[in-house]
Amino acid sequence: MQNAALLFAILISFLTPLASFSQSEIPDVDFVLMKNGRRFDGSVIRKLGQLDFDRIEFLRRGETTSYGPEDISGFGLGSGEYFETMKLPDGEQEVFAQILIGGSIRLVRKNGIYYAGGADRLEKLEDQISLPKSEGVKVSSRHLPYVTTLNTLMAGDCQGKIYPLIQRTKLREDDLVWLFTKYYDCEKSEYTYYGQLRPDYLISPVIRATVFQSGIKTAQLTGDRIDNFQTSMAFQGYAGFRLHSFRNSPRMGIEAGIGYDLVPLSIESELKANLGRFTGTQEMSVSLISIPITYQYILSKVKNREIYLHVGSGYAFSKTSVSYAIQDIAYTNFPYTILEEGEFGRVKRGITFFHGAIGLQKSFKEKGIFGVSIQGRYLPKFYSIEINNNNSVYHRIDAGLGITYVF
Known part of the structure; x- marks a missing residue:
């Protein structure tokens, strides 16, 4: 998660001169x-x-x-x-x-x-x-x-x-x-x-690009078991619609859309048991089509600059592509190692997730709204790793930097 921390530091350095400008x-x-x-x-x-x-x-x-x-x-x-x-x-x-x-x-x-x-x-x-x-x-x-x-x-x-x-x-x-x-x-x-002839609300197209780092949190782990996950920076594209600028509730907004991301993943697992030592290596990519529903609340506004909070949930469909998967089995009472091909790491095909963001956006007359934000997403019990009938389960946690444009 070091890359996620780096993203956080970059965003804070970007937000500070904008959000804390003097009156x-x-x-x-x-x-x-x-x-x-x-x-x-x-x-x-x-x-x-x-x-x-x-x-x-x-x-x-x-x-x-x-x-x-x-x-x-x-x-x-x-x-x-x-x-x-x-x-x-x-x-x-x-x-x-x-x-x-x-x-x-x-x-x-x-x-x-x-x-x-x-x-x-x-x-x-x-x-x-x-x-x-x-x-x-x-x-x-x-x-x-x-x-x-x-x-x-x-x-x-x-x-x-x-x-x-x-x-x-x-x-x-x-x-x-x-x-x-x-x-x-x-x-x-x-x-x-005197004023602006404003409708009751606005509906605006939204696009977002997010660079993020994916991590894990243990949900279930038994026995003398070690699982290592290696991921690299990934990209997510998103398009949707935002319902916002309500006449009676200008701070609130609702957003819905569809997103796509592809995460390369390498898994190395080890299990020590009485029968012997079991290890496995699997390389795969996980693609995710997500349909998030987002609630927006504007925390602060000064002129055309807004600090906002996003929270919501959604449903995602996953697909995996395994390029390499093998297990090494070294039994205690046998002087040789058995190699077994086949995937042992799996992901949920359909999952409800939760997400949030905090960011800064600036509106330009007749040119839309530009925003930058810290994005977070939580997919509970997303990964399942099985070695010698010993199953471990992990949550997936994504953190990244998003750039948004509202037309």
Whole structure:
């Protein structure tokens, strides 16, 4: 496993300058708007997918400043989202609210609650009302009061066309943004959408090349038995699809595909028994077609760089090609040695395996995602070595360095 340790050291040396870069190296793509109208570019330090802020930490020229609604009139993110300082209908204090649509009728969100109206007055969009208490029991009746609110706000020449759309609109971002764009298109008036029109998730092709070292761990060994395995560095190719960038769970992803690898293997076995000494040598190659299912979780993200964790399992089909296999049998009471040809080392034809990875990936606009990772795989009780009816069993453990590209 010395080669696996070398791979680990190489990857750590590659990850360190990328993953631990200082905050002053973060690109200036966000901005804040001061009360006097001045704009400063920098970076809003935030969690992955965060779109609600009570205060912000703003990094500019290597220094971090904390701003609240009382300090600035608003701020914007490099991904397009814009937040404005305002008082909401159901609050008394100024807050940072996200402006989804800007125009004669604005669409605003704060803490999952939506508001709509002009610049001078917003109305809360509610999907249920509570009726007065009756006989000590509070009765809640499901209504769609936001439909009435939107009908009132969008009254005009396009009401006949927009009204059926309002009836079908649910109180969620993608539906509301779609409705507002239809309204403005019908009115032929200008509006601004702040953000990115993102689907609920993305499906992307994935390819991966992994260089790995295969090792063993004893599962069953009896008697005076010694088994030595010799393997060299091997290569695995992989292609699949990744389901990722979920709107509601941006850290999570699922991946499935098919991989192929070929491992050259040499086995030398020895068994000492009362009858004599039994030795064997076998040279073979083991090919593996694997179908892994992988769960992805993004541990950390700064701009377009992500540190991620992969865990999963899968099923593999193996095939062996034996080029040489012979056993030497030296009985204690006989002055000669018997040579016996035939394989004595075998592998499981079908096996459930477990795998994982940790790595760093970087996204490039319109050019996909490039990643590098430490890969690991565990195949339980994969090898079986039988000498003179004495059977030993070994787990297979693979460790390697993988390079991934997501289209």
